[in-house]
Amino acid sequence: MTLHDEVDVSGLEPGPHADEPHEGGLNNRLNWLRAGVLGANDGIVSTAGIVMGVAGATSERSTILVAGVAGLAAGALSMAAGEYVSVSTQKDSELALLEKERRELRDEPEEELEELAGLYVDKGLTEELALQVAKQLTEHDALGAHAEAELGIDPDDITSPWNAALASMLAFTVGALLPLLTITLFSRELRVWVTVGSVTAALALTGWASARFGYGASRRAVIRNVAGGLFAMAVTYAIGAALGTHI
Numbered sequence: 164m165t166l167h168d169e170v171d172v173s174g175l176e177p178g179p180h181a182d183e184p185h186e187g188g189l190n191n192r193l194n195w196l197r198a199g200v201l202g203a204n205d206g207i208v209s210t211a212g213i214v215m216g217v218a219g220a221t222s223e224r225s226t227i228l229v230a231g232v233a234g235l236a237a238g239a240l241s242m243a244a245g246e247y248v249s250v251s252t253q254k255d256s257e258l259a260l261l262e263k264e265r266r267e268l269r270d271e272p273e274e275e276l277e278e279l280a281g282l283y284v285d286k287g288l289t290e291e292l293a294l295q296v297a298k299q300l301t302e303h304d305a306l307g308a309h310a311e312a313e314l315g316i317d318p319d320d321i322t323s324p325w326n327a328a329l330a331s332m333l334a335f336t337v338g339a340l341l342p343l344l345t346i347t348l349f350s351r352e353l354r355v356w357v358t359v360g361s362v363t364a365a366l367a368l369t370g371w372a373s374a375r376f377g378y379g380a381s382r383r384a385v386i387r388n389v390a391g392g393l394f395a396m397a398v399t400y401a402i403g404a405a406l407g408t409h410i
């Protein structure tokens with residue numbers, strides 16, 4: 164590419180390129196990824212805790228399996244219910260805000276135009292240009308422009324509570340399957356160590372990934388995440404071992 168190509172923008176189509184997501188889409192996708200990693204992390208830690216606790220009390224494979232499956236189902240459903248409730252609440256408030264905006268646009272369009280132009284002046288445009296921008300955006304999609312500039316909401320992109328519930332249920336299940344499979348598939352001598360090892364590796368991965376999404380220091384995030392999981396497994400194993408011998 165020559166310098167001339169780089170500065171020549173006359174051939175550019177208006178609007179974002181088809182192959183690069185606009186900012187809202189990218190943020191949204193990152194939010195989903197972040198939620199998925201957190202859900203998987205929850206599934207790993209809580210299921211590892213359950214199966215290690217039972218493995219501390221008994222070496223009977225079917226007992227460990229039943230406890231692990233029950234823990235997986237309970238955790239996945241509780242995650243789904245929690246996510247459904249929280250996203251529903253968010254959706255309700257977003258829809259209420261949009262409805263209020265729609266009413267204002269209908270009842271006092273002049274004030275709304277001034278308000279929108281004012282927001283662009285705050286962002287650094289001259290009053291003249293801001294008014295021009297506000298007018299054109301209002302003609303094109305008044306509600307969309309106000310929702311974005313005032314509320315930071317994309318009216319075409321409201322998260323569905325059902326999608327969010329399903330996604331966190333799946334993420335939890337994927338995470339939970341790891342300790343559940345290692346503790347039930349390996350022999351009595353190996354199962355605890357293989358589970359500790361694989362959970363450590365998986366938690367290092369989810370800790371690293373969530374640090375990457377949050378732009379935090381990844382080494383410390385990995386250590387914290389692995390330490391939390393090891394602590395949970397040690398505590399439940401000790402509880403299981405104590406209860407198993409005394410009851």
Ligand SMILES: [Zn+2]
Pocket residue numbers: 264267275278279309313
């Ligand atoms: Zn408005």
